[in-house]
Structure formats: structure tokens, C-alpha cells
Amino acid sequence: MRPQDPELELVHLLRATVVELGLHSARFAARTGMHPTDVRALIALMDASRAGEEMTAGRLGAGLGLNSAGTTALVDRLERAGHVRRVRAAGDRRKVLVEVDERAVALGWEHFGPLIGRVVELLRVYDERELAAIRGFLEGVREAAGGED
Amino acid sequence: MRPQDPELELVHLLRATVVELGLHSARFAARTGMHPTDVRALIALMDASRAGEEMTAGRLGAGLGLNSAGTTALVDRLERAGHVRRVRAAGDRRKVLVEVDERAVALGWEHFGPLIGRVVELLRVYDERELAAIRGFLEGVREAAGGED
DNA sequence: ACAAGAATCTCGCTGAGCGAGATAATAGCC
DNA sequence: GGCTATTATCTCGCTCAGCGAGATTCTTGT
Structure with missing residues (x-):
């Protein structure tokens, strides 16, 4: 397979579409003063909430590819902006549930x-x-x- | 339209797919010691090269949503890593063409x-x-x- | 109770990306 | 042909996202 093969047309189109969707999110980030990662986090949180699942800080960070320090900073930012709330999990009080506002x-x-x-x-x-x-x-x-x- | 409407199933699937593709790129970035933006830049450069188009520093940065300072830093990084070369454009010597190695x-x-x-x-x-x-x-x-x- | 393990947070640091302004090259105008 | 406005890139100084290492808090198995 070579980069110019015609069967790759749809692959390139897919990539172009993904790029365009990324820029769309970036405009949302710029408009709301958030960073791209914050937007990705909000989307993940909204999706979890839609699916009726609880989201912990750890799972959120893992899903975004962040380590624990970065995750804490992320949730701090979102909480400071009023977009999420930290709630200690009732069952396992080590966990921090992140709820979207x-x-x-x-x-x-x-x-x-x-x-x-x-x-x-x-x-x-x-x-x-x-x-x-x-x-x-x-x-x-x-x-x-x-x-x- | 509400978030739980069934017609949105494909929209959610699309989003999930885009997220997965993003994580795939992130693994490439981590493996090669590059940053996500560097990977996006390389992809843009390879795509332009495939299409037979020349890519200038400015157009590259604009395509990625960076300002001129960030673009210079990006090309510096890629050049330092040996992934691209800077070439002054023959016609308009203000422009810097970025060529992929x-x-x-x-x-x-x-x-x-x-x-x-x-x-x-x-x-x-x-x-x-x-x-x-x-x-x-x-x-x-x-x-x-x-x-x- | 106590040790081992899990989830999160704190601290100090590196470096990506921004804003403002400098520099270099081109293009339009009289 | 010089002079000005414009375009493309670069430099400088700065802020803040994210990392590694290790501390803290809570749970679980014995």
C-alpha cells in the first residue's frame, strides 16, 4: 500500500473530517476561554452522564491520557470555572466523583x-x-x- | 432534540470514533517523544506532500490553529528532531517552505x-x-x- | 489492629503556545 | 526609482498545562 493509492481516498476523507471536527472543538474552547483538554473532558463527562454512569477523577484522566497530577489540575480548572463539582463517592471515599454543572x-x-x-x-x-x-x-x-x- | 434521542446514536458513535483516533495519535506521539501538535503537523505536511502542494510555515500554523510565534516554535521543534527542513521559497523569499524528511x-x-x-x-x-x-x-x-x- | 494497595493531591519543574513588537522581503503608487 | 503599506516570519518575555516523585487519605484482606 502506498500513500497515493486510490483505495485510500476514504481514509484521507476520514482524516480530513476528524481534523475539521477538531478545529470545531477548538473554536468552542477559544470562545469559552477553555483549553482543548477541558473541552474533551466536558464531552467525556456529558457522555458518561448521558449513559447514566458516574465518572471518577481517575477514570476521566485515564480516558484523556493524563496522569494523576494533570487530572487534579484539570478538575481544579473545571471546578474553578464552575463547570463541574467534586463529590466524594459515598461507597469508596477515596474516589472523587466529577459531576457536570x-x-x-x-x-x-x-x-x-x-x-x-x-x-x-x-x-x-x-x-x-x-x-x-x-x-x-x-x-x-x-x-x-x-x-x- | 435532546441528548438521549435515539437518532443521536450515530452521532455518539462518530464522537467515540474520533476520540479513539485521537488516542491512537497520542500513542504515536508518546512513542516518538513528540507532542500531539507535532503529530498533527506531520500529518498535515504528509498530506500536502501527497497532494503535491508546497506547505509554508504560515499555512501550516493556520491549519493547526497556532499563531505565528507558536508556529515558529513548532517548526523549530520538528527541525531540531530532524523531521522537517526549512527552505526559503524561491519566488517569494519571505516565505519558508516546510519539507518533510x-x-x-x-x-x-x-x-x-x-x-x-x-x-x-x-x-x-x-x-x-x-x-x-x-x-x-x-x-x-x-x-x-x-x-x- | 495493621500492612498492603488504591485514589487523589501537593510540589517543583519543563516546555507549548500566546501577545507584542522586531525584522526582512514584496508590491503598489506617484 | 525610491517610498510606503503590506505580508511572512522570527524574537522576547510570559503564563499555564502536564509530568515525575512522593505525600496523604481511605479501603481491604489477614
Whole structure:
């Protein structure tokens, strides 16, 4: 396989799309005075909350690729900005649960809502088989990127 | 539209996939002692080179969302590591062309090659209509994420 | 109770990226 | 052809994100 092979067209398109999504998040970060990592953290927290899962400081940092010191600093920043609250876990009091503030959720929704709406709109035109193809492709890429490499 | 709406399933999957791809790049960065931004820069440079375009310091920095000072520092780092060369543009001698070193290309290919191979493999099972759906979706997302918001 | 282990935090430090302004080269104007 | 405005990059000084090492607090198994 060589970089100019035509079968790589979709790979390049995927990469370009990921880059564009990254810049979109960066604009949100700049607009709200946050750092890219803070935005990634908020997204992870909102996603966990959506899935009904509790998020601890440790798991959050691990998910973002930070060590414990960096994680503490991250949560400090988010807490100082009023975007999250620290809550000691009832069961295991060593753990710190990080809860997102409702206003932070609203802020994120305000920025990402239009994009999400446009993507949902996009999906309208596809039938079940096409949607299955898109879903299968994304899942495949996610698995291919995860784990060993 | 609310965060738990079922039509958002694919949006969440897309986000999860992007996160996983980001972590994959981060592992490459850690392995080669580079910073995430350096990796993004190398990818941008390799892509421009693949497309047969010259890349100037300014356009590189703009593409990554850096200001001029940060761009200079970035190119300094990459040059010091031997990944790129600075070349004054022949036509307009204010411009600095940034050229990727062949060994950096090989290094990147070594890390991203397996992932790319797996994605190409993935695409094998789809027929033309399904591939068109995937392509259309990615292009749509890229456009939705770009520009105003 | 007590040792071993787990989750987080503190401290000191390195270095990425920013703002402001300097420098060098080009382009437009009369 | 010089003179000014503009463009591209670089320099300087600074702030703050994230790291390594180790301290602290809480849990669990014996």
C-alpha cells in the first residue's frame, strides 16, 4: 500500500473530517476561554452522564491520557470555572466523583447543537442498509484505532 | 432534540470514533517523544506532500490553529528532531517552505500503516452504494463542522 | 489492629503556545 | 526609482498545562 493509492481516498476523507471536527472543538474552547483538554473532558463527562454512569477523577484522566497530577489540575480548572463539582463517592471515599454543572451542559449544547442537528439532518436521506454501512464503518474504525497498534 | 434521542446514536458513535483516533495519535506521539501538535503537523505536511502542494510555515500554523510565534516554535521543534527542513521559497523569499524528511514519513507510515490497512480491509465488504453513503456522510460532517457555527 | 494497595493531591519543574513588537522581503503608487 | 503599506516570519518575555516523585487519605484482606 502506498500513500497515493486510490483505495485510500476514504481514509484521507476520514482524516480530513476528524481534523475539521477538531478545529470545531477548538473554536468552542477559544470562545469559552477553555483549553482543548477541558473541552474533551466536558464531552467525556456529558457522555458518561448521558449513559447514566458516574465518572471518577481517575477514570476521566485515564480516558484523556493524563496522569494523576494533570487530572487534579484539570478538575481544579473545571471546578474553578464552575463547570463541574467534586463529590466524594459515598461507597469508596477515596474516589472523587466529577459531576457536570447544568449550565456547562447548556453551554456545550449551544455550541455543538447546530453541528449535531446538521449531522442528524444529513442522516435523513439514507435507508436502513446505508445507515448500517455507516454504522459498521465507524465501529470498525473505532475498533481498529483502539487496543494494540 | 435532546441528548438521549435515539437518532443521536450515530452521532455518539462518530464522537467515540474520533476520540479513539485521537488516542491512537497520542500513542504515536508518546512513542516518538513528540507532542500531539507535532503529530498533527506531520500529518498535515504528509498530506500536502501527497497532494503535491508546497506547505509554508504560515499555512501550516493556520491549519493547526497556532499563531505565528507558536508556529515558529513548532517548526523549530520538528527541525531540531530532524523531521522537517526549512527552505526559503524561491519566488517569494519571505516565505519558508516546510519539507518533510523521508525518515519522518517512514516513521509515520510505520505507526499509521497498520491502522490504515485495517480500515481499507473494512471497506472491502461494501458495495458501491454503501461506499457512496459512507463517503457522503463523511463529506457532510466535514462541511457541517467547518465554516461558521 | 495493621500492612498492603488504591485514589487523589501537593510540589517543583519543563516546555507549548500566546501577545507584542522586531525584522526582512514584496508590491503598489506617484 | 525610491517610498510606503503590506505580508511572512522570527524574537522576547510570559503564563499555564502536564509530568515525575512522593505525600496523604481511605479501603481491604489477614
